[in-house]
Amino acid sequence: MRFYLFAFLLAYFQSSALLAFFKSFLFAPNFLLVYLFLNLVEEDKEYGLKKALISGLFLDILQDSVGLNLSGYMLFTVAMNLMRLRFEFPSRTSVIFAYALLSIVEKLWVLTLFRVKYLTELDLPLAIFGLILELGFLSLMLRWRLRKHS
């Protein structure tokens, strides 16, 4: 339950305050995705389908884009589970690297779907800045969680 509550708050923050800093939700850092990823990494045996589905729905409802974020989150979860079957994440750097790869795939997916339906400009510097913020947030969360567990 704690996961869903925090996920909702993150989704709310992302679709209100963060949208003011970034022109579009396409380029805003997806902190909810980071949070979902961390939870999936920590719980090895869980597939995370329900968590991804509900997190995606939260974002879709708050951003009025029903289906867009949902499909992105599902793709992210499937790709992550496939990656977990083959690789392990022994260090913090490997976790960040794996997330960066998966996040780029998810962002490209969402952007492609959005561009199929609407005409929008790709603001690459802003998107990269958003991704860097995401990775920074992931790094902070990882450090905090490691300290908590040790």
Next chain:
Amino acid sequence: MKKHGFALFVLFFGIFLYFINLSTLPYLNSLYSYVRYLVQPLFELKGILLESTTRAVNTYLFLTGVSAENQRLKRELEECALYKVQLNTCESSLIDLGKMIELTPDVKHYSVMYAHVIAYDPSGNDNFVLINRGQGAGAEEGMVVFHGYSLLGIVDRVYGGSSRVRTVYSEDFSISVAAGGKAYIYKGGYPYGSLLHVNLEDDLKGGDPIFLRVPGKNFPSLLIGTVHSVSQEGKSFFKRVQVKPAVDVRRASLCVVIKEKL
């Protein structure tokens, strides 16, 4: 495998939902409206949060811009102060020299007033602007109005609290100018004005500056524009010289009026 299958199903279902615009479907519309009504306060709060954050970000960006602009203006002001000191030195040297050769140079300090442009020509040809200084502020017809180093126009009608300035783009505007060491008549026009009666042997070329010239008065040589093109038409006695006015009327929000008639 089963879970992968289900996840992929949800993925494609999400794409389907995205492309069918769920909220606009006739059967779901009322249900969607009802759910929206229930969570309305949440969305209102989200809107307020978004708006206030956007305002805060914009204010911050604006203030940062203003601060940078202030720094630039301060530097410019220092340069102008130095320039003024140099000019004062030149002026006193000129007066001393004048005394030595028994000439009295006409050095005059004009009184000026600052005005804001309050309206532009609706035709789009920038024929005139309205400024917020009129009879009450001592504006009179024939006063020179400039912006930066360039002539904006001449006050041609004065009202109670405002005046109309005929700009250098107006076809009704003509004034004496100096170019290449000779005097000519400048006639306004949009987008190019022209120099009248330029002899064939006069050596004017593209890019030459055109300055204001007031015969019999030691008036500041304000820039009117630069020569845009020089051509010769048939067997005419004169060249056709087009002038690109220097002032950008639509950028001139603040201008200066010299309180001296031409």
